[in-house]
Amino acid sequence: MKTQKNNLRLLSILSRIVFIVMFCILFTSCVEEQQIEELVQEVDNGENTQEPQQIDETLVALPGLPDYTAGYDKWLKLNAEPIPPVPGGDPHNGTKNVYVNQERVTIAPDGEQTFPYPDGSIVVKEATRPNKDYIGLIAIMRKVAGSDPDHNDWEFIEYTRNDPDDDFTILARDRVCWGCHARVEDLDYVFTTLD
Ligand code: HEC
Structure with a gap:
């Protein structure tokens, strides 16, 4: 009975770890994606390109x-x-x-x-x-x-x-x-x- 309880607790801890790891992976990939999106947008807006030459x-x-x-x-x-x-x-x-x-x-x-x-x-x-x-x-x-x-x-x-x-x-x-x-x-x- 005791071992079964222990096993259950272990399982619950394990699943939590798995959940956290999954969450982290998802979160970082989301952030990366977001960053890429932002970068793409910046390039689109010309923010990352050189200032357009002022016409003198x-x-x-x-x-x-x-x-x-x-x-x-x-x-x-x-x-x-x-x-x-x-x-x-x-x-x-x-x-x-x-x-x-x-x-x-x-x-x-x-x-x-x-x-x-x-x-x-x-x-x-x-x-x-x-x-x-x-x-x-x-x-x-x-x-x-x-x-x-x-x-x-x-x-x-x-x-x-x-x-x-x-x-x-x-x-x-x-x-x-x-x-x-x-x-x-x-x-x-x-x-x-x-x-
Ligand atoms: C009757 C003489 C005379 C004729 C013809 C003449 N120039 Fe000059 N030119 C000068 C003199 C003297 C200067 C410098 C003093 C001044 O500008 O008053 C001068 C200056 C210049 C300058 C400035 C650089 C320099 O030599 O000091 C340019 C550029 C110039 N001339 C271009 C021309 C062009 C182009 C023509 C023809 C369409 C022409 N000139 C015809 C006498 C002449």
Whole structure:
């Protein structure tokens, strides 16, 4: 009689253990499943992926200008002070700034500027016309390997607009520009040097 009672108690303890073990297994697998579900949801919501890139308004080219000029005014500025209009006739009439898409250390490794500019260089000059308060002229020199070996592979192009709400349109290019710029062939055709 006593052993039977003992057996019963043992059985009841055993079944409890089995129940607890089962419960634990079920619970952990549930948690795992839940975690996976949450993860899947996070990925779906984009929480686990990289932040979508902010569209930087300043990196959009001015209307009518080629995309490669986007954000040019964040590039290295060659001139320390704005370049004033040249009295008695200015080829790029206005107050000017000249930017290049290179690092200072690249074009002036020891503090002194070296030439020529590397392939892929883009020099952008903006001009605010006299008595105006918006950029009316953009002159560009862009170095594309093999494009024009006679002029150090620079492509010259100039855009203008007469109203701040207008798109820029092409005024002139290459041939018109070579005469003057050849005067500074030893500076790789670029008048403005790094200040
Ligand atoms: C009558 C001479 C003359 C002509 C023609 C001319 N330029 Fe210039 N350009 C200059 C001078 C001088 C500078 C530097 C001083 C300044 O901007 O006032 C200059 C500056 C520039 C700059 C800034 C880099 C630099 O050389 O200092 C760019 C870019 C430029 N010109 C592009 C052009 C393009 C494109 C054309 C043709 C559509 C052109 N230029 C035609 C004389 C000329």
